Amino acid sequence: MRLRDLLRRAPATRPDPASGAAPAFDVVHGDVTTFTTTPDRLRALFDGEAHVGITRQFLVLDALADEGRARATDLGFEVTADDLARLDDDEARILGLPARFAGRLGTAIAGTTVRPDFAVDLAVRLDKYDEAYRRSGALLTVGMAPYERTFRLSPPALRALRAVERHSSVPVGHRSEAHNMRLVAELQGAQRMAEHGGSAVADPTFSLTLHHFDRFTTVEPGKVGVTVSPQPDGSLRLTPNLGDGLHPDALDQRWHQLPSDPDADGGVLRVAKDLVLLEREQLEGVREVQRRRSIPKEQVRQFLEAPGSFLDPAKVDVEMTFAWLVAGLGRIAPVSFAQATQQGPRWISDEHGATAPEVLVERPQSLAEHDEIDAQIQNAWEHDADVVPIGDHLVDISDRDRVRECQEQARRRLEELGVTPGDEHDDTVTEASPTGPQVQVGWELDDAHELADRLRAAADAAAPDRPIDHAGLKFSPFPHQVEGIEWMTRLMQASLDGADHDPARIRGALLADDMGLGKTFMTLAALGETVRSERERGLDPRPHLAVMPVALLENWLREIEAVFGSPAGPFDDVVVLQGEGVTDFRTGKGKESAVAEDQLDDRGMVRDDLLPGLMLLRVGAQYGESRLDRPGRLVLTTYDTVARYQVSLSQADWGVVVFDEAQNVKNPDILRTRAAKALRARFKLAATGTPVENSLRDFWSMLDLAQPGLLGTWPQFRERWEAPMNEAAGERKGELGRALRETVGPFMLRRVKEDHLTDLPAKHVHDGGEHAALMPQAQRQAYDDAVARYRAGAGKKGAMLGALHDLGQVCLHPGLVHDDLLASSDALAQSARTAMAVTPILDRIRAADEKAIVFVRTKAMQRALATWLRERYGVPVDVVNGDTPATGSSDSRVKRIRRFEARSGFGVIIMSPLAVGVGLTVVGANHAIHLERHWNPAKEAQATDRVYRIGQTRPVHVYYPMALHPDVESFDVNLDRLLRSKTALSGAVVVPETVSEDEVARALGLR
Template sequence: MGLFDLLRSMVSGDNNEAEGQSGFIHRTDSSGVLFYLDLAELNELKQGNGPAQKKMQLIALRMLEEQGLAEPMANGFHVSSENIAGLEEDHAQVIGLPARFPGQYKTEIHGRTGNSGFRVSASVDVDGQSVPYQLKGPFLNLTSSEVYRLTPAELFALKALEYHQNLPAENRGESENLQLMAALQTAQKNGMSLDLGHFEKLDVAIPEGIGVTATRMPDGSLFLSPNLGDGSQPDDLDRRWAQLDFESSTGGALRIGRRVVLLEPEKVEAVKEVLGNRRIPADKVKEFIQTPSAFLDAALVNLELGFSVRVQGVGKLQHMEFGEADVKKQDWFALDKLPAPPEALPSAIQSEEELTQFQEVLSAAWGQGADTLTFNGETFDVSDKDTVTKQIANITEALRHPDRREPAPGDDAPASQEKLSLVLKEAEELHEELQQKALKSTGTIEPDWNNYARKPFPHQKEGILWMLGLIDRARNENPDDLYRLQGALLADDMGLGKTFMSLVAAGEYLSRQEKSGKQRKPILVIAPLSLLENWEDEVGVTYKGAPFKDIVVLQSGRDLTKYRVKGEKREAIQMAEILENEQLLDEGAIRYALHIGPDAGVKRLDMERRLVLATYQTLRDYQFSLCRIDWGMVIFDEAQNIKNPNTLQTRAAKGLKADFKLLATGTPVENSLGDFWCLMDTAQPGLLGNWPTFRDTWIKPILAADEENRDAVRVSLGQALRDAVGPFMLRRVKEDQLTGLPSKTIHCGVPQPDSGNVVYTPTLSSIMQGQQRHAYEDVLKTYRQQQATEDMRGKALAVLQQLREVSLHPRLRHEAELMTDDPAAARRVMCESAKLQVLLETLDAIKGKGEKVILFMVTKRLQRLLKLWLDQIYGLDIAIINGDTTAVAKKSDVLSRKQLIAEFESLPGFNIIVMSPVAAGVGLTVVGANHVVHLERHWNPAKEAQASDRVYRIGQKKPVTIHLPAVLHPEYDAFDVHLDRLLRGKLMLKDAVVTPEAVSENEVLKSMGL
């Protein structure tokens, strides 16, 4: 691998080596670290026998295996250096890896970059002395016993140094030398403490591709210039092309002031290709615009293929402001119960009049021997007279000299860096015209069900005919009309078969295109990573003979490498700093990273009748390439992933060119009614108008309503909005469509109001005591003290997370102390937490019934500990499925999510599986379980409901029970109570359009009064 390749594979990891410890043995090889045990001991450990530390390490290594970050070996696991470097800190500690190097790195640079004698040597700074090091895998070895684990940036830089040092002198040309400096600069920018001397002022850049800038001349001809895609102007570059040696096989470099642009050999060839075809005669301009590949080699130069009619161009991603509903203030930190320290007095006393009033109240309080007093509605601790007197003196001085007050923290926060995205044309409201088009599309020819492997349920047949009616109309509309009928929202409840209905519609689309003599364009499915395997499987069980030429999974580890343009980076990382002011980017500067269009040959992605499966991240990363393709259908599974118009993936979704877009989601409203507008604006531009129109029509009336009437107004407007969308949305719920589903009951440990579908169950709650109560109150007191003198807006959410952790277990951050290999000791450790004590009682009851349960939680540390404890207590081998678990089966022994669930369900009787509601909340079916415990409740009640409904689907035979355990405080409302109250407020608005809203970060802050 050359240094250009090394620069392109910027590592994303972090780790180190240690040997001889009591856990797994570590050995470093040329590509990473091997963790191993004696085979007999490892087998014993897998059977649940052995010390707690090794059990926990096995759990951690298996989690890495499930994430695709570790490869199983005969007697252990192998983790690559890059993956070792990317481990989370607590995970690295569990598997016994060394600490990071706390010091700095020094470099000595010898010679000039233009000659072969150039070299860079590095050392580490230890107490002011330069000490040599040895790079061994992902570890920094200073001595045989002093070993540190490298950060991603350090590993990247030291690998680049090692590569350069091993080059023969004759190969150390200017290009290779400058590539090394670019690598070191990249590492420095990513956090490595590295002194580069005068090279810190040198900006080294590596273009991702070569495009073309066309300038129209007075005679009508075009003058072509190579475009580096970095903002360099053609005139500046024209004066510097002579610096390149076009016969060199190692690339070249352009010097532009203090800036150096490195060009790989293929990029030099691309420049040469454009410079050799600089002028397009006036009579050939039209032909050039239509078929640029007839003039330039598309394998070398990125050429235009054309965006959809909605795409205006490429420019800066512009943020769109969304209004949020008011949130009732909640006292999350028990501020009303705890007196404020004297340091809080300056914020309560803002004038000389208030100071005089306070001094009078203070004098009376001290005269009565009181330790607290109330002023301006807040209680203060005044027991320390010296501290209070000092604060009064400070306040007096500040009121006399207001100009000396320090500015509030955070005033000078830097603006976030903007990125490039598709610039879209705003859709004006053409509601009635589009409604009429849709209403005329209701009649359609029914599919020949003999072509399909199974017959649809009645509700599925209804849904398929609804889709086909709209698709038939869309296929015959003018593709250049922005307001043509072009998409719809399938908002069916989870478990009704949206994937099956979508695949039938896709097959019928291809069949009808063929019968009409039209092109059978490729089909694109965008879905979360966890569902790609499910889509592949569903193709096999939906058709008797698949209508697709083939299936391409555009994902790392599958087919993405085959269709990527060699050497090109992801398109999403192009930065908007190359734009001037608000101009659109010259499309010739865009670098396309996928092989698309007729000139791609056998590598072409967009082949007829091809089914392409991709994730939302892939859509974001390759937005320009995917938006150039003329798709037949685009299906967005779990379409709530494109609810936010301020994300690149949403912009790309809106810009995709297709005959028909189908958005499928059971939760089209996750954060606000703005979500619903964004989804409908993607499916059918013009139906609800642009955002200002929608906001004025549907959002502002809710905000303007009195608080006591706001829910009623919201529900009323939600119903009206459903009517406005009309035939462009289909929404059905399981209870109405499926007969024979068992009952579903939600039990909560927090007292509930009389209304609602949640049952208050006192046995699911317990009062925190002892160490847990002490730890919880310590967090509150610390916050109270900090709040007196600091701006807590940037810290309140972090403190809230501490309260959540303590509510789970008071010693959760001290993982090593909680490891035990004794079932009785495991129960004792769990019972230090009132919530985990309730969990044990719930699991014991479920075990008594011989039934299965899913435990939902987000915190990985808790996932590991619960597996360790519950495996011993119940004699199980619990699987963990979280946000990183591999979603697609690979050739190794790594189990996919579906395989893990199948193993869980196959065990007779009682069993437990641990899941994250974020990862497992979509697309998975686990009807073998009929109990769900939300140990950590998700901030989004829609996601919580999605996660719960993994067990409440077609095929479930037993009554389903959802358990919401809670830990309470004996004196004031604890974290679980506040969270339930906030989520319940959202659930009360369930009838607004289709689903409840989520709790946003801003709403949490508002609920704290921040």
């Protein structure tokens, strides 16, 4: 039970006034440090009667729990030793923890790693003398009583001490070479962590000398990938890929060094002078790939289309690319699964030679294709690859200067041509299925315009079977919602007619209404009409599926009851296929497997008699009443679940599949998008308030999911729309946007709030000019120092990006780069932005007895701001970010928001725009303060629309505080200008475009 919940049950007692300041948390240290208190102390805290010390302690611990760095208990919090070591100095001071250990660790090595008596002893040195010591969790006590002193270990020092202790606990006679090398690798890893682990982990005072072992380098892979080696018989050989330049041939000679014990916590590989340290997670990934060492020739296509059906995505990275070991060359090329699927198994098997980079000069036929190739090359270099597949060529990119020159020549050639000729790509549209061959939609390039005309004509002619019964809904729809329900209903019902393989059959649509117009309500109402229509036709209603981010499951369940007056509404029942809900429909343990071509029937579907053995979910009539896809049922699930169970879910005959927040399938290359496209449905509805988050590719991907063929293939769309749009400006850009909107026609519904919610209160946007202030001296000095650091190292790799990060942090608060400023008593006044956010903005909001959301992305700032505002205003200040449980918790994002709204009078809540950018309503607040700007204006718009939507009754105010520099145009000024300049095609198709860090760098004179 969370402490907040406990307080509601505790008796309303008061602390003894004679007791003075309320005591702090009681602390007991160990591998898990516990902070405990009493209900009386907490009652005083929430009544505003507690000492400021315990108030600040509680806010720090509660924020750590929000971020997953602590666990709330009945009477306090638990913090692991690792998380205690990672606390910044300000957090540690507030919690009363000792200072960071700044001594030295000395090493004494005995024996060699092949002998069982190998050992490494660590000596703790403080003030030039070795001292006796003992460790308790993250605390190190040095010296003997009564002169002993206690310190808090840094993460590298904790790791080193723990590794030595773990190795020492193994009896001498049982220490294998693997045990010994793991110790060396752990100590190497601790040293690397100290040098490169980031500000929250790095420790410049930590240094270990491992003598002759210093010649080794420890490599710690992230998620395990897969290397694919084409075989002469057409099959594929799979081996684990650990990245970091580790060649699969070298690894193949070392796999035997890993422990055979299935319960082992990890292992280490010795590859030349590299020690590859694998934790349990990576070890499981290696074993998962080794379990499926070969893909038979007849299953290669299925593997490339749906690698998650062969390898567990929870253990192996199958989202984007695999490492292709080129036959005959021994070189590795990073290849996307989508790219390999398009080119086919023959392509990756037949290519045996590398082409000189000069082929790049003539290859691109447009600037858009040039940029795409450049991105592919950059990605290959990031993976330490020296070849990359471009079209039908495997291009040698090992000489980077030569490649850059070829790319520059290609761009100059295209610019001189002044035109972008058509792309020479495959022009047949296909729908991928993870369990069978690709299904031809049936049109080619010459027929593209004719097909689009036929589709628009069919959509224009669609009509509902009968007048829609809006009276059956529990509340009356707004006029724009009536229009939306009727639009969806006629298209959904029209999709019931027509042959499955008719390319002109209506298959789906894009509901792109502005955020806050009620997309979920309209969708549910239209689904209800479709169910009734099927019943009136004498048909059993098909099952329907709604796919969404996990945070929206609770919202959909509430909305169903609100719209229809019962938990199931017009559906026979509603089930949630997520978490524990999945176990209700699983047929066994393990993972789903793909099928071979001889296991398909003449329709390309899996034979009914084979289904039980090939899938893990009970899908199909053979399961009777226990089937997931029972007629008349509505299934709510998440994008990750669809990707994980794509084989099972693709076998169901869904009526309507709804993709809520469909920007989750904006990238056509990732697994979840391919799994979404593989679902069989009469109608697919993509619903999103932001049809374009980053580029027009987002828009194409969502429409290609809903109505394949309407906008052609991606190469066709890129040449016809994206490239001209990127190169256009002014009115020409608007003309193109309107032309694209006309091409989409009735397959998209796009409205904005201002045009349709006449009762919506006014929205006042207070831009940076209205709430801008000069930087205080400390902030100005930190800003100048960041610029000076950049100029001093301008030629170094990553210098520009580092400078941008530093300038952004300094403008938010200089304490983010100087801890003492973050902990100072006047911390709010140390930043122009925080000073303007609190005075006069929040003071005026408090005077009006209203509520505000402060949007901040940086977690350290979220924690600090919560503490400051709690102290200043004496009200609870919650933080909602990516670590806050999305659903299924008494302290989930939705429940925190509802508690915030339920409190009477003035209130403040701090939110990450990324955590609450979709699907959540916070109309209890009517002020939105963007304290930290986002690179993408669409993300900011999503965040603002949490308060500006149906249900809001008070005028909405949006603020953008800015920090000004007296001598130069500051980071804030330039970013604000760029964000506003990126708002394009208003009222047409696109929403604000993202702003690249490169553009900000140029504006600031850093590039």
